[in-house]
Amino acid sequence: MxxxxxxxxxxxxxxxxxxxxxxxxxxxxxxxxxxxxxxxxxxxxxxxxxxxxxxxxxxxxxxxxxxxxxxxxxxxxxxxxxxxVPYFAGGQLKLAFAEADWPELEALLAANEALGLPVERAGADECLLLEPALNPTLLGGVFLPADAWVDxxxxxxxxxxxxxxxxxxxxxxxxxxxxxxxxxxxxxxxxxxxxxxxxxxxxxxxxxxxxxxxxxxxVQPVRGQALAVAGRPVRHVVASSHGYLVPKTTEQTLVGATVEAVGYDEATTLGGLAQVAAAGLEISPRLAGGAFLGAWAGLRPATxxxxxxxxxxxxxxxxxxxxxxxxxxxxxxxxxxxxxxxxxxxxxxxxxxxxxxxxxxxxx
Ligand SMILES: Cc1cc2nc3c(=O)[nH]c(=O)nc-3n(C[C@H](O)[C@H](O)[C@H](O)COP(=O)(O)OP(=O)(O)OC[C@H]3O[C@@H](n4cnc5c(N)ncnc54)[C@H](O)[C@@H]3O)c2cc1C
Missing domain, CATH: 3.50.50.60 (FAD/NAD(P)-binding domain)
Incomplete structure (x- = not known):
């Protein structure tokens, strides 16, 4: 037993x-x-x-x-x-592309500052200095230096x-x-x-x-669709209110992700991938030239x-x-x-x- x-x-x-x-x-x-x-x-x-x-x-x-x-x-x-296990502790940059994105970023700054956790406000120029391949229409962002990714x-x-x-x-x-x-x-x-x-x-x-x-x-399933493209135009994890990019050491960039309540359906859909692609391209238009490597979906356990x-x-x-x-x-x-x-x-x-x-x- x-x-x-x-x-x-x-x-x-x-x-x-x-x-x-x-x-x-x-x-x-x-x-x-x-x-x-x-x-x-x-x-x-x-x-x-x-x-x-x-x-x-x-x-x-x-x-x-x-x-x-x-x-x-x-x-x-x-x-x-x-x-x-591949792991990279390079930080995450969260971007604003519209005025409506700021309240969430301000709240993120305040929550981390209140606990003495590392967080930095970054102007548009600073964001572009850190990541030159970002979309120059960005308004600014917040850098979270402790964030990381793992395989x-x-x-x-x-x-x-x-x-x-x-x-x-x-x-x-x-x-x-x-x-x-x-x-x-x-x-x-x-x-x-x-x-x-x-x-x-x-x-x-x-x-x-x-x-x-x-x-x-x-506990219910919430589908997430994501895709991968060749190349690494950005070096840090970069997020917007619509999606995020994760540069992998294998010279590819992962782009995520939809958030869909569609039951136990694990299909990838054209509409879902179009949404993910649009979010990725908004963050870095340079992704457009990257070869498409694949797409997948998974079911997050949500409450x-x-x-x-x-x-x-x-x-x-x-x-x-x-x-x-x-x-x-x-x-x-x-x-x-x-x-x-x-x-x-x-x-x-x-x-x-x-x-x-x-x-x-x-x-x-
Ligand atoms: C597109 C996408 C992006 C995500 N990105 C991130 C991220 O960047 N960072 C992050 O922290 N999280 C992320 N998540 C969320 C993360 O994947 C989940 O929170 C996490 O994997 C949940 O792990 P789990 O072990 O609970 O569930 P699962 O990984 O789903 O594992 C459950 C296991 O139980 C098994 N199982 C089910 N029923 C039975 C049964 N009756 N008998 C025996 N075995 C059974 C299944 O086969 C499965 O292997 C993402 C999820 C998705 C879909």
């Missing part, structure tokens, strides 16, 4: 499995397809290591704690797997590998139901078999709410208030939700895994995460 079953080997499930296995817990990681099959493969890997204006304190904690954890986490992962697919695969090296057992099987008796989870059902466990961690991304026996959980579900369900205290990280699951994975480990160990949490409670007041 496994001490802990983790459902889903996206970045969240794989990160939890690694940390739990390292702590000496017997872990079974159940993945219906393959590690990094879901949103964790579709992401663009931007690590927004800054305070987000108006974010709930528990959400902010996940982001800022992950910022502290990331460098050592990646170094430890490289030591364990023998492979270094999210390589990272998720490395986490799954590290989890197995630490003793976790990865099985390719689809979980069909959570099984329970007497107000506690007894394990899960998969391929007609009962898998027994003391704890179950629900990390199946936007599919978490589809598994039978899971208490009401308003009504934008916060992930992290913690035990009131009705089933040994079922821990770790889903719903929406647009920042790559960013928030290390802190999420840390919290799941503390919950399984029954130790006190360093931060109040009641705002992430999976059955929080007023939303189910």
């Amino acid at each position: 496994a001490d802990v079953i983790v459902i889903g080997a996206g970045i969240i499930g794989a990160a939890c499995a690694w940390r739990l296995a390292q702590a000496g817990v017997r872990v079974t990681l159940l993945e219906r397809t393959a590690p990094a099959a879901g949103a964790s493969q579709a992401a663009l890997g931007v690590l927004q290591f800054h305070a987000m204006p108006g974010a709930h304190p528990a959400y902010q904690h996940l982001s800022l704690r992950s910022r502290e954890l990331y460098p050592a986490w990646l170094a430890e992962l490289a030591e364990t797997t023998g492979e270094r 999210n697919t390589a990272l998720t695969l490395a986490l799954a590998k590290a989890a197995q090296r630490a003793g976790a057992c990865l099985e390719r099987v689809a979980v069909t139901a959570i099984e329970q008796a007497g107000g506690r989870v007894t394990g899960v059902r998969a391929a007609g078999q009962h898998y027994a466990a003391d704890w179950v961690v629900l990390a199946a991304g936007c599919w978490s709410s589809q598994i039978a026996g899971v208490p009401a959980l308003p 009504p208030d934008g916060r992930p579900c992290l913690g035990p369900f009131a009705a089933l205290p040994n079922l821990i939700a770790a889903a719903g990280h929406f647009r920042n699951g790559i960013l928030q994975a290390p802190a999420t895994a840390e919290i799941v480990c503390v919950l399984v160990a029954g130790a006190p949490l360093a931060a109040d995460i009641s705002g992430l409670n999976p059955d929080r007041e007023g939303w189910v």
Whole structure:
């Protein structure tokens, strides 16, 4: 019998499995397809290591704690797997192209200045000095020097590998139901078999709410379409209110992304890609000459208030939700895994995460 079953080997499930296995817990990681099959493969890997204006304190904690954890986490992962996950800590430039873009950028400045986090206002000339290939019609922007990007697919695969090296057992099987008796989870059902466990961690991304026996959980898919073009006209992550560019070391630029409530439809569409392309070209018209390398779509796990579900369900205290990280699951994975480990160990949490409670007041 496994001490802990983790459902889903996206970045969240794989990160939890690694940390739990390292702590000496017997872990079974159940993945219906393959590690990094879901949103964790579709992401663009931007690590927004800054305070987000108006974010709930528990959400902010996940982001800022992950910022502290990331460098050592990646170094430890490289030591364990023998492979270094591509990571670039060059900062992010957020641009205004219209007067209407300023209030959001001003709020971003204020939120980070209030916490003493690095943030700089940049005039149009400064933006163009930093990134000469930007559209000269820009009005100015905000530079967030601590932001970074990581290769999210390589990272998720490395986490799954590290989890197995630490003793976790990865099985390719689809979980069909959570099984329970007497107000506690007894394990899960998969391929007609009962898998027994003391704890179950629900990390199946936007599919978490589809598994039978899971208490009401308003995690829904929100599609994101993105594309890649050859060349690197910009060196930093650059965002506008319509999209963003992520320059990769492989001499390509990723352009993202749509935000579409279309259910579980993972198709790429001409309309979606046209929107992404227009956003990219607005930021840097020089992208127009880059060869088109490909396009993809993924389903982000979204919640009504934008916060992930992290913690035990009131009705089933040994079922821990770790889903719903929406647009920042790559960013928030290390802190999420840390919290799941503390919950399984029954130790006190360093931060109040009641705002992430999976059955929080007023939303189910
Ligand atoms: C276009 C796009 C761009 C993004 N950009 C960023 C970004 O720049 N930065 C950032 O931080 N985040 C970004 N995100 C969001 C990020 O991808 C997600 O928040 C994160 O990947 C969620 O991880 P997860 O492990 O919860 O879900 P997933 O990666 O979807 O993993 C869930 C896993 O569970 C498995 N599964 C599902 N059902 C079952 C079952 N019944 N039994 C067994 N296994 C099951 C699936 O096969 C899948 O492997 C982006 C997302 C998209 C789509």
